[in-house]
Amino acid sequence: MNNTTSPKPVPSRARAVIIGGGVSGCSVAYHLAKLGWSDVVLLERKQLTSGTTWHAAGLIGQLRGSQNMTRLAKYSRDLYVRLEAETGIGTGMKQNGSITVALTDERREEIYRQASLARAFNVDVQEIDPARVKELYPYLNVSDVKAAVHLPLDGQCDPANIAMALAKGARQHGATVIEGVKVIDVLTKDGRVTGVVCEQAGERHVIETENVVNAAGMWGRNLAAQSGVTVPLHAAEHFYIVTEPVPGLGQLPVLRVPDEQAYYKEDAGKMLLGAFELKAKPWGMDGISEDFCFDQLPDDFDHFQPILEMAVRRMPMLETAGIHTFFCGPESFTPDDRYYLGEAPELKGYWVAAGYNSIGIVSSGGAGMALAQWMNDGEPPFDLWEVDIRRAQPFQKNRLYLRERVTETLGLLYADHFPYRQMATARGVRRSPIHEHLKKRGAVFGEVAGWERANWFAGLGQEKEYRYSWKRQNWFDNQRAEHMAVREGVGLFDMTSFGKIRVEGRDALAFLQRLCANQMDVEAGRIVYTQMLNRRGGIESDLTVTRLSETAFFLVVPGATLQRDLAWLRKNLLPDEFVVVTDVTAAESVLCVMGPKSRELLSKVSPSDLSNAAHPFGSASEIEIGYGLARAHRVTYVGELGWELYVPSDQAAHVFETLEHAGEGLGLKLCGLHALDSCRIEKAFRHFGHDITDEDHVLEAGLGFAVKTGKGDFIGRDAVLKKQEEGLKRRLVQLRLTDPKPLVFHNEALVRDGKIVGTITSGNYGHFLKGAIGLGYVPCEGESAADVLASKYEIEIAGERFAAEASLAPLYDPKAERVKM
Incomplete structure (x- = not known):
């Protein structure tokens, strides 16, 4: 048979x-x-x-x-x-809870911030002291535990x-x-x-x-x-050990000790110890065998030993518990x-x-x-x-890049999640033509979408690297100096990492009218700030569109969203529309000259007319700079008079040198992305991916001024008209802490009249306004703007609440007079 x-x-x-x-x-x-x-x-x-x-x-x-x-x-x-x-x-699902312990002051700040976030997300959480940790986890050495958080509804399966x-x-x-x-x-x-x-x-x-x-x-x-x-x-090796049965070992919460890169799980009377070591081992560089199935990788006890030694001190019973299984298996990690x-x-x-x-x-x-x-x-x-x-960026499929990057990303799961933390591996892939110039002048770089971007500039004799903290980091004063140069003098930013897209062809105008919420039918040389919406009125893209000619438009988007924006454009292109969408990001560098002295600086290097009459806010035209040419866009993301200069990449170094030389007598300061962000948040300019997403309605985000329902149909128009009729359910509010010391980064709990109502979507320090600034959505169904502002606001940071001043108009230059000087 x-x-x-x-x-x-x-x-x-x-x-x-x-x-x-x-x-x-x-x-x-x-x-x-x-x-x-x-x-x-x-x-x-x-x-x-x-x-x-x-x-x-x-x-x-x-x-x-x-x-x-x-x-x-x-x-x-x-x-x-x-x-x-x-x-x-x-499914083996047990809600036995979890505990995360902190062994340092920095980690305590991190887990307490996470606890505030958990409350904002309606997750049951308690901050507990070492004595309570010992009650919940009797086997643990808590002698150096500074703090812990307990999530009773977490578990294992x-x-x-x-x-x-x-x-x-x-x-x-x-x-x-x-x-x-x-x-x-x-x-x-x-x-x-x-x-x-x-x-x-x-x-x-x-x-x-x-x-x-x-x-x-x-x-x-x-x-x-x-x-x-x-x-x-890319695959990386992941290690854990399972002990022999431990007499009397009952159900315990899942335990995480991130300062020792370890987690612990009781399972059927045995203890599992797993590791997220700071430097991991990539695997499968030559491809993964088709036969690979329920396979284990070779042991590497030397690699695991430092984690085990810390674990034995942390949980002394491991010293006598025999090891039943030493396991190494592959898992995939991303950049x-x-x-x-x-x-x-x-x-x-x-x-x-x-x-x-x-x-x-x-x-x-x-x-x-x-x-x-x-x-x-x-x-x-x-x-x-x-x-x-x-x-995902196309270059990121490069195997050498991935192999080096995953050595770091595995360990980052349990590393301190400091604000502004930068990746250390696989750097330098995408660089501006003036990268080396900036490096010589003290630039400390961060990375976004593979682009090396100057985040801040170190002073003479100052170390050119980050010292991470939850408090004021070592570049705080540098950011202040750069910020105030933009507010009072003139600053220069390298924004070459902007995504740049040309949309051109017979039907380009009709295409963009359908995709964009603002009026695109403007004369050549005009710049339009707009959003592309989805059918719910949510924001798919936040961009500026410059009309170059009757049939050609130039779109500028954040570098991190370029692939998303290209995909959205191409997805919505109709079969019979004659439109070509081209990524031209690498063709031009972008040098931003910003501040009340920016016209004075540009006038020293260009014979072109930069007056308000000849070059008003929201316009673009070709100008001469030194021996070169640039397309000067009069727009701003910092809230000051200024121009974004789009320069052919081959002329970028020359134009930079020309501006730098001319700026010596005006106090020109090179500025980084941290100063850009602190200036924009004072002005309450929105940050895509944080303050505005495809889930956030354009009207509730306070961007109704950039929506023109009267122009005819466009994607999201019906949702805008419906929201206008029904009224807003929430509003994006700007908040400034009245105490100048605390810092706001992102995801702090937003408190209204004593109750957590949301989170801070983005935050930075407002050096001109002398306090931390955050943006966040506040429920407001059936309320007027006055009702919203009449409440008492606080921001909860690591369990402590700080009073905040709320505003619906930008706290800095609410009438936008400075950009039109």
Whole structure:
């Protein structure tokens, strides 16, 4: 009698094909099927959970770095609790709580700030003292513990069983899950997915589909590359040990000791100790074997030993507990420690859910729900920019870059999460033509989207590096000097990292009128500040558009959002529209001359007429500078008279040298991005990704002045008219702390009349206004502006509340008189 069963047949057609049977792929399949996508097929080349899921630690921590990531983590926790009843498969989900301890004052500040954030996100949290830690965790040496936070509803689970439960739930709702099927290729036509070629038991099959989900984990980068899609991730080794059974060891909270790069989990009477060491080991540089399945990597006890030695001091019972398992397995990490979700900008219908940076179990339940909703509705259910695949830069798929970067990003999970912390590895990829000039003059660089940008300038004899802290860092006085130079004299910023896009062709005007909320039909040489909205009235892009000619427009966007903005433009281009969208970022450098003496400086190096009459605010024209030419845009992000000079890259060094030489008698100061940010927040200028996102309605963000509903139809117009009719539910408010000492960065709790009502979306120190400044949304349904301002406001920082002055108009130059001097 033959007991072998035939493999499950591969269908010829599906609405979606999911590649990868780890917890991420299973979650997407489950949520799509629950939405009614019955013809969903999940293909796993080996067996479900092989690769990474099977050896994950299964920690469920609800509190993440933002409200929506916390929302997804809480969703995962709740899903894993109810899956057991729904599918009959035990998920091992236990809400045994978690404790994070601090061994330094800096770490205490960090975890207390996180506790304030947890309260703002409605997560149950308590700050506890070392004595209480000892009660909850009797095995722990607390002699040097300075502080701790306890989240009683956190917990742990069984990762493999969760994936199995999700797969069973997907099948129950009509999805097909097939193991032992290897995907060979993704078929495309005219820029979109049309099918998948796969192999089962040596036989090839083609599945017609318009949607593919790359949930292939550490294989995801190479799979994506076959289709010309960028998914920058790289595997790194992750280590943990499991002890022999410890007599009397009962259920304990999950314990994190980030200052020792360690976490602890009691599991079935044994203790698991895992590490996020500061310098990690990349793995799979030559590609990952197709045969790799439930494999372990070779032990490296020398690498793990420093963590173990600290752990034995922290938990003395480890000294006598035998080691049952020393485990090393691969996990995928990304250049910024955030995973990838969404539709790839290069290929319509190609979706990504990969790169989970060791938080795949707590993330995948929510991420699968969010991606399924996104695929179903054609737009994300809420702001997911921090994990959006469109943030990935094309160069980041470079394997050497990724190999070096993941040595750092693994360890950053438990490193101090200081404000302004810069990556140390894989730097210097994208540089302005005047980079070396700035370096010689004391520039200390930060990195955004691979661009090296001068964040501040060190003085003579001052060290040219960051000294991180939650208090005033070593560049605070430098920022003040640069800030005040812009307010009182003249400063020069290198903003070459701006994203620059040309939109041109016969239908360029009609195209931009449909995408932009402001009036685009202006005369050549005019600059329009506008937003591109989605159908909910949320902000997809924040940009300036300069009309160069009847058929050509020049768009300037933040460097970090360039790929997103290009994708949005191309996605909304109609088949019969004659429009060409071109990324011209590298073609021009941008030198920003800002401050009340900026006209005086430019007049020394240019014979062009820069008067208000000839060159008013919001206009652009070509001017001469030294021996070169520049297109001078009279706009500002600092709230002063000034020009952004768009200079051909080959002339940038000459123009910089000319400006610098002419500025010697005017006190010209080189300024960095930190000063730019402190100036913009005094002026309450919005920062995309923080203050304004695709979830924030343009009117509630206070940007109604840039919306012209009377011009005709545009994307989001109906949502604007509806909001005007119904009234605002919340408003973006500017707040200044009356005590000049505390600092505000981002995500502090916003308190109105004694109750937490939101968070600070962005913050910096206002050196002219002499206090920390933050922006944040305040609920205001049925209230007037006067009602909003009549309340008492505070900002909670690490558990302590500080009084704040609130304003709806900019606290600095509310009538914008200085920009029009």
